[in-house]
Structure formats: C-alpha cells, structure tokens
Amino acid sequence: MVGESDVVARIVQRRPDPTRLLQILIEAQEELGWISPETARAIASGLGVPITRVESVVQFYSFLYDAPRGRYRILFSDNITDRMLGSLALFEHMLKRLRLRRGEISADGAVSVDLTSCTGMCDQGPAALVNTRAITKLTARRVDEICDLVRGGVAIAEWPADYFRVEDNIRRADALLGSRYDPGSALRAAIAHGRQGMLDEMKLSNLRGRGGAGFTTSVKWEGCRNAPGAERFVVCNADEGEPGTFKDRVLLTSYAERVFEGMAIAGFAVGAARGLLYLRGEYRHLLDPLEAKLEAMRRGRLLGASICGAQGFDFDIDIHLGAGAYICGEESALIESLEGKPGKPRIRPPFPVTVGYLGKPTVVDNVETLAQATEVALHGGRMFAGRGTKHSAGTKILSVSGDCSRPGLYEYPFGVRIEQVLKDCGASDVAAVQISGPSGICLTPDEFRRHIAFEDVPTAGAFMVFGKERDLFEVARNFAHFFAHESCGFCTPCRVGTALMRDALDKIADGRGSRYEINELMRLSELLRRTSHCGLGQTAGNAVRDTWLKFRPAYERRLIRGEFDPAVDLDAALARAREIAGREDAAAHIGAEA
C-alpha cells in the first residue's frame, strides 16, 4: 500500500518549488482527502518552508481542509439565484435524509454537506459541488438519488453523467460567440501585424478590460512592455467568482483556443514567453479538457517555440487552480495566489504591469478580454472600435440568470439597454436587476432604459433578474453573508465591517431590527467604501445601500417601531443556564409574555 508520505513525496518532488505550494496542496488533497498535520509537515519540509507557510495557505482557501471532511464532500452553491430555484429546501432535504447537520461529517466518515459561494452555474441551478465535480439542475429526485449513491458508497466516477452535464446556453451570439473560428488564424494575423503593429491595433481598438474595471487594455500592455526587466508574464484571470457570472466558464468550455491565442498574442505584444491561467477551483471540471487543448495547440505549433513558424515568438501556458476564494479575482491577490500564498491584495501601486508575478512585469487580463484580443488581431483595431459605443468598444457578454425564461449568455454590442436584455431573456414583471453581481448596482424599472457601457452601467457580466414577488431584503442579506465569508481579513474595515453588516441584517431578519440598524448599515457601508484596502470591501455595502434606497418597504415591514432593540436577548442568553439547571418553568424566563 502506498503511504501518505509517498504520495506527498511524489507530488512535491515533481516540482519542489514553494510558489507551487497551493497546487501541491490541491493535488495532495485530491489523493488524500484532506491535509493532515503529517501531510502539512511533509510538504513544508519537502519545499523547505516553515510549517506556518503551509498552514496559512490551507486555512485561507475554502476548499482546503485541515480536518477530515468525509469521502463525499457536498457543497450547495449558495448564490441568491440558486436560492430562487429552491436550493435551500434541497439542502435541508439532503441534510435530513443523511441525518446530518450543516458542515457535520457523518459518523461513518462518509459524507459532509455544506454551503459554498456561487459555483457559476446560475443559468442551470440549483448547483452543487461533489468533491471537485460540478453538479447542475438539482431536483428533489436528484438529491434522493445522490443520498442513495452516497449511502451505497458508489464512487463519484460511476454516478450518472447527467448530473455533471454543464450547458453553454448561448442565447445571443454576436462578433465573438457567433463567428466561425479557424484555430491559429488570430495568431497568424498578430504575427502579420508585428509586435508593435499588434500593440498599435490594440490602441486603435480601444478594447477595455471585461473584468469590470474597464481599464484600457493597450495601456496595460504597453506599460508592461515598457517596464524594466528581462522577463514578463501574461496572466489570464479565470477566477470568475462574482456571484451571477458564468461567461468565462463558457468561453473556457467552447472557445478555449481563442482565450489561449489571446494570451499568446498578449505575450507577443509585450514580450512575454510565459502565460498563466488562474482557473477557479469551482471550474475544476474544465482542467483536463483545457490541458488537452493546450497539448493539441503545442502539437499544432500554436504554442511553444516559434509559434506558427515565427522565429522568436515563443510562448507557453500553465494552468493554476484556485481553491475557493473570491478575493483571488482581485488581480494582485490572484498573483499572490499564483505564487502559492494566501490571496491577499497587495499594496498598489506598484501595479502588476511593473511589479507582478514573482515581482516581474505582468499583464493580468480577464478571460473575455483576451478572447476579444483575437477579434482585434483578426479584424484590426479600427473595425473593432466601430462596434459598441464611443467609450465602450466592441461587444460584451452578459451572464443572465434569475427570473427569466431563457437564462444563459447574451452577447451584445456595448450600449444595449437593460430593457432590451430583459425582453430578449423573457423576463416580465421585473422588480429589479442586479448588474455586475453583489459588488455592482441594483437597478429598478425606471432605470431600465440605461445602457450597458463603461460610461453608464459598467459590468463584469452578471445580470441577475428579480421578479415582482422577490424579496430584495433577502437578496441584500445573501450578498452580505457572501462578503463576510469572502473577506480576506487583511484590513480592519472589511474584516470586521462585513461581519457587522451581516449581523445587523440578520437581526433585522429576526424581527429585532430598528432604524438604529439601518443607520448603522449606512454608516458602515460608507466607512467600508472609503477606507477598505481593495474593491471587495469598498463595494461590500453597495447592495444594502441600493436596496434600502429603492426597496424600503422590504426593510420597513421587518423593523420594530421603537428606536432601538438591544442586541442581547436576555432570555435567550439564559438558555444554557436553564439547560444546566434542568428548568423550564416561568420563573426561569425573563420578560415572558404577560
């Protein structure tokens, strides 16, 4: 029998590089189920790093476990769109059938069931992860079947393939999603432009980053190219963690060669020979197909040395996996994670274009941005800039989910009105649309004539539709729990503030909140916006503020009329004392109903 230490030794010795620590831990856990103290020690000594380095990484990422989690680790996606599809009832149903509490491991060590942040299957939820595999379209029947499979000890590889089917659901295709693509054509076009020529086309294109911030891509590329240093990197940010976004998943499923070619084109333009794709752990199911695609591209001379026969155009790509940390979508946190560390945002400036991966100049671009770079290479910058609006060139892919009859991907030229998207996706009686996820903006019908564009309503792509019957207070509360769970903990306002906001909303949900809590929420939201270290904290209060301003009755009907209700429920605080004393009589209660 192969021992644990042999497994660790084999994994570590393949590439004993501390910057690979996160990858090593993920591989070790896939074989061993969890990271035991012995495993952690063996990895630390194999890499020559302090044990604290290993522990701090294990404890940072949600999908790494320093305690056994059962042979089947089931995590229900807990985005609001999953909830709207009935995920919580299914979650409770599974817990009941398996006789478990949330997060508890069954007595036989077989299974644990818990919640996780959005898994990016909002158009085909309710979704879950079983170990590293994504499951879609959960139903009560499917949950029952899974319980039987778990009880029967059936290996996940033997489970019906239907469970793991992930659809693209492309509902509206435009320039990028709709065109036929000849692999290698963008690379050859870029080579024909030349390195400077390609950069010039990028400038003409006015392509802006599709990850949400909308920074002009050519400025980033030029900054990286001009930064001092011999070695440069191109990083593709596929840590698509913003709840409600799933476009990058589809691009990596069915348009992967365009993403990879986009990375190589970036490398060509800035003078980088190495690319890294950071794939969120929730998309683990895409790893093997993507590796196969890279291998095929290498065989076809579309990656590797002298790409397409062009002397000096050398570029290759490594894929790194994430392990459940939304914050790694922030570019400097992502770089930290690529270096095998906890994903905590760096101090900026310096920005990654000058000091990035391993301290070297690095371009970090979103999956969609890089795919769009192939459009620029193929058709030229002027043509690209001709679509969309003056300040937002080209097309944008929206991930549409929630209350509509046709959830999925919609690609539009920038400038499309919200109402057009709603009409196309089959949404009627809409109360609100949350654009760009929990960190974005909540729009109401009087704003549906606004446009998707950097100069009006910017977005990373999430477009969650809420019908008239939805409770926007619960939407905001779901988002607040998300941020408190995902705060990296580095800075005080976000670490403590997101927890305080979560608790204030829970108090209101309990029917014990008053105007006092509302004032506190507004004050905290402003503090976080002004003092947080990165975008996570700065935007964590947006949804509460938006929904309070626009859906006040959803809050007011929960508020008590008084100015204040104490946070401490004295009677509840005595529960433990009553339990110890074995009393339940009236005199053992405080403030009982008269």
Added chain:
Amino acid sequence: MSATDATILIDDAPVPFRPGQTILDAALEGGVYIPHLCHDPEFEPHGSCKLCSVVVNGRSASACTMKAAAGQEVEVDTPDLHAYRRTLLQMLFVEGNHFCPGCEKSGDCQLQALAYDSEMMTPHFVEFYPRRPVDASHPDVLLDLNRCIQCELCVRASRDVDGKSVFALAGRGMASHIIVNSPSGRLGDSNFSAADKAAHVCPVGAILIKRVGFKTPIGERRYDLEPISEEATRCAVEVAK
C-alpha cells in the same frame, strides 16, 4: 501656503518630505500626528489597520503606504476621518477580547492610547467575544491572542529582522489569527526568544515578556505621561535628528 517641490500640504500646513518617504513618515517627522497601529518606520509598510486613512487630493488613501509627492494636499484632521478612525478602533476592540482594567499592558498599549486620543467612549458594537486560547508555554514570553489586532508587526519583525519566521497570519476574514512556527504550534516549542525583535513590537498586549508586567506602575507608563499623538511625533522628530 502652497506646496513646494519637497513639501506636501497636510491640513493646509506645509510639511517637508524626503524622496521615497511615505506621507505618514513625513508627517510624523514634521511633527504632525496621523493615527496608526500597524505601522512602524522600521518595517515595510503594511497598510492593514487603516487608522491612517487620509484624503489625498480628494481621494481616500492610507498614509502609511502612499508615497509623499509634491503637490499633494492631504486631509488628516477632518470630522469625517475622525469618525472613521473611531469606528475602526471600535471594530478592533469588539473583534478581540480587550479588558483594559485587567491588562498588564494598560498604559503602554497603543490601541488603548489611541482610543483615549480619539475620544472613544464605548466599544459601541456588539462584542464578538471570540474564543482565543492563551499560550503560556514559553518560559519568558506570554502569547495572549485575545488582544491581537492582526497588525502583523510580529510577523514582519520575526521574518525580516530575527530571520526566524516564528509567526504567520492564517485563516480568512474574521477567522484570521496568528499561528506559531513549531511542531506543536505552541510558542514554547519554537525557537522564539525574549531577545527577539518580534518580542518587543506588539502595539497591544498580545506578546508580553513574563515577570516584568508591573515593573513600571500603572499611572507612570508611556501613555499615562503623554498622549500617543504627542509621544509618537516627539519620538519621530528625535529619531530624525
């Protein structure tokens, strides 16, 4: 008054700076106090406590990480920023277990001193009362993480000065906590020494040298004698001379 090539304006007063200096270091040397907890000029800027939040040319920034540059107009002492700082202090108080009257660091504690300086009258928020064990395993040093504010000064000192990396911050969000580099995870089993730099940088009472806690009586301690805003600028000005 206007800013010259080597000065910035802090609350309308010109303050000189040296190239490469942060706003916070320039301010302290120039006798202007900006509250801070995770910053110590001896170590790399960190920027996590956010007490030094200021407004630079209309935009929010951390004075400890932002480099001073000619033409900057920095707002420090405004009612808004003052309120933010007080709230941040309250957050630090409620996320840990801080019982000043019974704490042997009382009077020498920067968190306590800043709270007084900011006129913080109550912790304001509901206490989280986290369960954090005390580690008394080391013969000469007590590690009481109930008081830890996660400034990572000990992490930086042990790694960058002592070359030992005894401490690291692990976990995420509110579960973040200091861990110790030893087989058992206890300080007594590490190579930590009371002579280490890391034993003397804690701004609160999380790392305490044993047997000297009350050598200086309460009432005669550093911040009993002068407020932190005056003490910090006086020290910075003296060091700069």
